[in-house]
Amino acid sequence: MRKTFSKSVMMLLVIIIIYIIHTIYFEKKQVDEKRVNKDYMKFVIAFPTMTNIPEDLLLVQEEINKITRSQIEVEVELKVFKFEEYKQAVQTMLVDHKQLDLMLALNHIHTEVNIKDQLVVLNDIIKQNGKGIIDAVGKDAIEACKLNGNIYGVPNVRGYATGYDGYVLRKDLVDKYKIDVKSIKTIKDLEAVFEIIKNNEPDLIVLVPGTRTLLYHHGEYDKLGGNVFGVLxxxxxxxxxxxxxxxxxxxxxxxxxxxxxxxxYLQPDIFMDNLTLEQKISENKIFAYTQFGKPGIEQQEQSYYDVEMEFIQIGETAIGSEAISKCLWTITRNTISQEKSMQLLNLLYTNADIMNLLCYGMEGRHYIFSEDGHIKSADNLGQKYTMGNSWSMPNQFITHIWEGNSLTLWDDLHAFQEGAIKSKGIGFRFDISPVYKEYIAVEKIYTQYSIILENGLVDPKIYLPKMREELDAAGLKRVIIEKQHQFEKWKLKNKQ
Known part of the structure; x- marks a missing residue:
């Protein structure tokens, strides 16, 4: 009797367990089907790539969407543009009233789109839906990016100090000619290296600008307010x-x-050149290019271009007025939901999985872990997702560390920052609205002349006076006077 009863109980328990498993399975299946079939709000995120648009961008986008669907019930569409095309691309989207929810606004872009009232004021919604951003970035950094008392964008989390007058050199040629990079301390030392390469590698371009002109990374001055029209x-x-x-x-x-x-040493036909920096490096056309310095810069450049590099810095390390506000993540007036956009932005700043996807792609496909905890490029498929822009993503400090860097890289960047020269203009933002017409005019003139002057194509004794004459006629002095006026008011307010 007891055995029969025990068997009955066991059968009943088995039936109950099977029922529970069956119920859980079908409930999960129904939830999954609902998620698949659900129409999610889709948010457009725009940012530039320093290399080419990745072949696997849509695969990475879908992996991000798996997270955003479950976390805040939205999807994202990544709009990625080449760096040199980015400004025009996002401005066109804004003017044409195309959906653009989140946008990386580099300093010059932020200034211009803000003046056109194309950015959302974040003062209130960041308190409601952006607490993770405040914790990650810090209130002081956010305050430093205010313009006329308002928050129009939040700075990304990265090292804010910059090593000026830096040069990236191909390591294979450095080794070939037994160049001691540690002995390169001055421009004279650097020119001696350039002469070696010029004499022994006549088919190579010795030096190209890393960004537009050779003087972009060369400033011994603070581009106060993010532009060169009045500097400290x-x-x-x-x-x-x-x-x-x-x-x-x-x-x-x-x-x-x-x-x-x-x-x-330099490229003679710059206007006939359609190759990107990545192409010049991969096709072995150059020896060196200009770049800013920081801990891990050699490995950063190597990961972008899959070529071993050496880095030298001749200038000082400093934090300029625009350092914190250089990369601002913004919500535009073209968004479909300001509140939901802020929730999404908050997720970007706090979710390490999303940050690693944006910066490095998919684990196992684009990168793998080494035994010591670093990541490295996955064989064959690693180059299908490289953009060279992890420094501009919302929170670099929650991402993995690439092979070749110290596992204490993020701490090293903090230390690098602590030892840097601090500009007296940190936190100052220049409102160009009182001189908007003049500002646009002088920027256009400078853009035209700087490409030839700052790349050595013309005699500066002839063309610098011409540029200055045109700048003065366009209102440069008024722009500088207005900047000085705002700067003096800012200094009084901040007791500097």
């Missing part, structure tokens, strides 16, 4: 604004790159 000399240690183009130092820098051009 001596890495921002002087607190009186000067006209950069009237300084002896600017002329000396122009004469330097002109000398390099005449010696044959």
């Amino acid at each position: 000399p001596n890495y921002g240690q002087d607190d009186q604004i000067v006209d950069l183009f009237a300084t002896q130092k600017y002329m000396e820098n122009l004469e330097l790159v002109r000398r390099w051009y005449l010696k044959g």
Whole structure:
């Protein structure tokens, strides 16, 4: 009798267990089917790539969507543009009223779109839906990016200090000619290296600009407010604004790159060149390019271009006025939901899985882990997702660390920042609205002349006076006076 009863109980328990498993399975299946069939709000995120648009972008996008669907019930569409095309692309989207929810606004873009009232004021919604951002970035950094008391964008989390006048050199050629990179301390030392390469590798371009012009990474001044129309000399240690183009130092820098051009170190046909920096490196067309310095820079560049690199820095390490506000993540007026956009932005700043997907792609396909905890490129497929822009993503400090870097890289960046020269203009934002017409005019003139002057194509003794004359006629002095006026008010308010 007891055995029969026990068997009955056991059968009943088995039936109950099977029923529970069956119920859980079908409930999960129904939930999954609902998720698959559900129409999610889709949010458009725009940012630039420093290389080419990744072949596997849509695969990575879908992996991100798996997270955003479960976390905040939205989907994302990644709009990625080449760096040189980005500004025009996002401005066109905004003007044409196309959906654009989240956008990386590099300093010059942020200034212009804000003046056109194309960005959402974040003062209130960041308190409601962006607490993770505040914790990750810090209130002081957010305050430093305010314009006229309002938050129009939040800074990304990265190292804010910059090593100026830096150069990335191909390691294979450094080794081939037994060049001691640690002994390169001055421009004279660097020119001796350039001469070695020029004489022994006549088919190579010795040096190209990493970004637009050779002087972009060369400034011994603080681009106060994120532009060169009125600067603070001596890495921002002087607190009186000067006209950069009237300084002896600017002329000396122009004469330097002109000398390099005449010696044959630089590219003679820059306007006929359609190759990206990535293509020039992969096709072995160049020896060196300009770049800013920081801990891990060699490995960063190597991971972008799959070529071993050496880095030298001749200038100082400093934090400029625009350092914190250089990369601002914004919500545009074209968004379909300000509140939901802020929730999504908050997720980007706090979710390590999304950050690693955006920065490095998919684990197992694009990167793998090494035994010591680093990540490295996966064989064959690694190059299908590289953009060279992890420094511009919302929170680099929650991502994996690439092979070749110290596992304490994020701590190293903090230490690098602590030892940097601090500009007296940190936290100052220049409102161009009072001189908007003049600002746009002088920017256009500078853009036209800088490409030839700052790449050594023309004699600065002839063309610098021409540029200055046109800048003065367009209203440069008024822009500088307005910047100085705002800067003096800011100093009084901040007791500097």
